[in-house]
Amino acid sequence: MQLIADSITHAYGPLPVLKDISFTIAPGEVVAVVGPSGCGKSTLLRILGGLEQPSSGAALVKGAPPPGSLNPLTFVFQDFALLPWRTVAGNVRLALEGHGLAGKAAAAIVADTLARTGLADFADVYPKQLSGGMKQRVGIARALAVKPAVLLMDEPLSALDAQTRTLLMDDLVRLHAEGDLATVYVTHNLDEAVRLADRIVVLSRRPGSIKATFLLDMPRPARSAEDPALVREARRLWDLIRADAAEADRELADAEVADA
Numbered sequence: 001m002q003l004i005a006d007s008i009t010h011a012y013g014p015l016p017v018l019k020d021i022s023f024t025i026a027p028g029e030v031v032a033v034v035g036p037s038g039c040g041k042s043t044l045l046r047i048l049g050g051l052e053q054p055s056s057g058a059a060l061v062k063g064a065p066p067p068g069s070l071n072p073l074t075f076v077f078q079d080f081a082l083l084p085w086r087t088v089a090g091n092v093r094l095a096l097e098g099h100g101l102a103g104k105a106a107a108a109i110v111a112d113t114l115a116r117t118g119l120a121d122f123a124d125v126y127p128k129q130l131s132g133g134m135k136q137r138v139g140i141a142r143a144l145a146v147k148p149a150v151l152l153m154d155e156p157l158s159a160l161d162a163q164t165r166t167l168l169m170d171d172l173v174r175l176h177a178e179g180d181l182a183t184v185y186v187t188h189n190l191d192e193a194v195r196l197a198d199r200i201v202v203l204s205r206r207p208g209s210i211k212a213t214f215l216l217d218m219p220r221p222a223r224s225a226e227d228p229a230l231v232r233e234a235r236r237l238w239d240l241i242r243a244d245a246a247e248a249d250r251e252l253a254d255a256e257v258a259d260a
């Protein structure tokens with residue numbers, strides 16, 4: 001299944017947010033979306049996932065989702081969004097219950113998903129007993145349980161410390177090596193983008209339009225944070241974003257002063 005951003009333009013009332021965004025996410029691909037604060041990254045992700053309708057253009061799906069997919073487009077958010085009164089297994093099962101799946105069939109999927117995400121020993125633990133990294137593993141497990149074609153990840157690691165981020169990036173690399181899962185990965189963190197993405201879409205400041213697209217053809221499992229080629233790519237990205245980011249920060253600061 002392909003997910004297609006087809007000339008997406010969006011405004012909130014008088015505020016133009018996105019301008020003529022087009023790209024395609026193929027099976028197995030990881031596309032990172034980066035750009036200055038407020039340029040419309042999260043809005044674009046919500047539109048791609050069908051949570052919002054764009055002012056013009058469309059988010060299109062072409063082809064069939066993987067067999068057994070309960071939710072072809074599934075979100076993973078920064079704040080984990082776990083239910084505190086449910087165990088790890090209970091949180092993952094919740095995603096299945098939403099699709100009418102219970103009993104043995106659900107239990108088998110939950111067990112398989114927990115094993116794939118390194119959570120098998122934590123099935124009966126409650127979220128408050130888990131570190132931030134483990135909580136986000138549960139968030140990812142819950143998303144994987146419904147067998148998505150495309151994961152839509154909005155700053156999934158930005159609440160975590162650097163070490164935990166590295167571990168979870170390793171997890172994501174492994175999960176993508178298992179099959180045809182595709183991901184749209186919104187991030188501020190250019191190191192995450194160059195570690196994980198096949199393609200990086202760089203948005204301009206608001207209204208976000210595509211300023212550049214970077215292709216990274218190095219195999220994901222072979223990449224490491226210290227790799228000089230990746231460090232160079234991250235620097236090229238930053239050079240491209242820097243002026244827009246500074247301007248976007250000034251606009252935000254001006255807006256805050258005006259609000260005060």
Ligand SMILES: Nc1ncnc2c1ncn2[C@@H]1O[C@H](COP(=O)(O)OP(=O)(O)OP(=O)(O)O)[C@@H](O)[C@H]1O
Nearest residue numbers: 012015017035036037038039040041042043044206
């Ligand atoms: N529901 C909404 N109603 C009105 N304005 C909104 C809404 N959601 C977002 N905005 C505005 O649209 C612009 C883009 O927001 P969005 O969250 O998509 O940007 P972003 O690039 O993800 O930002 P950040 O990098 O800070 O997370 C911002 O100016 C924001 O205030």
